[in-house]
Amino acid sequence: MSEISKLNILVVGSGGREHALVQKCLQSPLAGKVIAAPGNGGMASEVECFNLCVEDIPALVELAQEQNIGLVVVGPEVPLSLGLVDALAAVGIPAYGPNKDGAQLESSKAFCKDFFARHNIPTAAYGTFTEVEPALAYLEEHPAPIVIKASGLAAGKGVIMAETQEEAVAAVKDMLEGDAFGSSGKEIVIEETLYGEEASIHVIASGEHFVCLPPSQDHKRVGEGDTGLNTGGMGAYTPTSKVTPEMQAEIEEQVIKPTLAGLKADGIDYRGTLYAGLMLTDKGVKVLEYNVRFGDPETQVLLPMVADDLVPVLLASAKGEALPAKLQYHEGAAIVIVLAAGGYPGSYAKGQEITFPATLPASSAIVHAGTSRDIDGTIRTAGGRVLGVSGQAPTLQAAVDLAYSVCDQVEFQDKYLRRDIGHRELNR
Ligand SMILES: Nc1ncnc2c1ncn2[C@@H]1O[C@H](COP(=O)(O)OP(=O)(O)O)[C@@H](O)[C@H]1O
Ligand SMILES: [Mg+2]
Known part of the structure; x- marks a missing residue:
């Protein structure tokens, strides 16, 4: 990692994830001024917040320039998919997170599934569709239970687990013919239902360099016993013993390394967080999806477990430099x-x-x-x-x-x- 002097840091976003990032940055001896946009009540008690929309890319770039920012840490997926990192790079400001091309892993589930297929990364069997007829024909061959997904960003609401053929047909029609999920549902992924326990692996990547954070599990359903509606997440913990050291090695060899090599082969210099949503099946680990940013609320448990200063790691990733092979974690x-x-x-x-x-x-x-x-x-x-x-x-x-x-x-x-x-x- 390069020698660095005090660094002014802008954290983009307004949730718990971003508050945890602000707190981690404030702990760094390398941090100069830390600011947030737009931030929230908690961040406003600790740092200066600027009331900008995370989708307003020009305004965020201008803020970073005016405030003499040396590192932008992007929390949510939307500004990444809109090219915030590319726009900051164009004015010479390093930003933690993938560029617009890399962000497609999350912003298009169809892109992500085709990427898995192209690079032999274990995932559920699938088809992608923009027209109703071939989608319904696929359902004939692959009857329910089956999973229908809006390809575009849907704030965690675009996945229908169809138990019956009627539900599956309705989901396809609602997305492709109707307006369920708007433009995000105009392309869909239909995929095999996988069975097992879910876990997440967060990786900080810089090209083909990467460092893994401990495995975690979140709780998406609103009700106790994992019942009721899906939410953004009601809680999380780390580590999970479900991901054994052998499984961790399998994940790194069969999922993470081929992903970073595949991105490079596809001409994408991937930097930032790669967050693999995994299903631990009895036929091995399968990737449900990639997110291209830290999970919320997983960040709130992962960052406090990191004993090392995270700022130089985020900066090295933002600049495409080598990362330390391992981070130090607190016990427990x-x-x-x-x-x-x-x-x-x-x-x-x-x-x-x-x-x-x-x-x-x-x-x-x-x-x-x-x-x-x-x-x-x-x-x-x-x-x-x-x-x-x-x-x-x-x-x-x-x-x-x-x-x-x-x-x-x-x-x-x-x-x-x-x-x-x-x-x-x-x-x-
Ligand atoms: N193929 C699948 N088999 C079983 N469950 C799935 C499958 N795909 C998704 N799910 C369930 O739906 C949830 C959301 O799907 P995911 O692909 O992570 O999309 P998103 O997080 O964008 O909503 C997963 O966490 C998992 O519980
Ligand atoms: Mg998910």
Whole structure:
């Protein structure tokens, strides 16, 4: 890694992931000024926030130039898919995250599946379609249960797990003929249903260099026992013993290395996070999808586990330089529990005042996701996922106990949380 002096850092985004990134950057001895755009109530209590839309690429570039930023860390997928990193590169500002070409791994599931096929990366059998008739013919040959996916970005809502043929046919028609998911559903992927437990692997990549973060599991469903509607994520923990050291080696050899080599062969200099959503089947590991940024809420457990300064690693990735072979991690486990506004992921109230404990126990943290801050410092709810409460401890059970004790000291009207985050690991 190159010698670097103090670095001004801009974090782009407004969720718990970005708050965790801001906090990690603030801990770095290399960090000069840290700012966020647009940020949220929690970030506003710690750094200067600029109220820009993450889709406004020219405004973000201008902000980075005006503020003499030496590293932009891009949180969400949308600005990546709109080419924020390319636009910053054009004015000489290093940015952590893939360029627009690389971001297609997430912004087009059809692109991603074809990429898997081209480079022999294990995944579910599939077809991609833009027309109804061939899609229905495919369903005839591959009857339900089957999975129908809107190819484009759909904020985690574009996947239909069809149990019956009728549901499958309806999903195809709703996307291709109707307006379900808008332009994101005008191309679809139909794929085989896989069975097993899911896990995520986050990789920080710089061309063919990469460093793996510990395996994690999230909890997408709103209800306890993984029931009810899908959400952005109600909690996560790391590590998961489900990913054994042998499986980790298999993932690196059969998934990560061929992916980075394949991207290079396809002319994509991939930099930033590569987040593999995996199904651990009894026929081996299969990739469900790639995301091209850190997971939310996984970031809130992964970053606190990193003992090393992350800023030089993010900067090296942004510049396409070599990465350290390994990062140092804290021992033990980490958990994050999302405190949501009652009603989420349906409609919910905003603007409720939040009260916090006066002090936090050691090794716990509160990260803000959907909050706003009044001029007098009052923090209010401003989104469905409001806060993330994290805990780190020598064992997952101790981390769970720590985090839930803090959850019970945070109050706002209609606070909702799942009480069973980490249940799979705790019950092994
Ligand atoms: N082929 C599949 N077999 C079984 N479950 C799947 C399959 N594809 C997706 N899923 C389920 O749907 C969820 C969302 O699918 P994913 O491909 O990760 O899309 P996104 O995160 O963009 O919504 C996965 O986490 C998994 O639970
Ligand atoms: Mg997913």
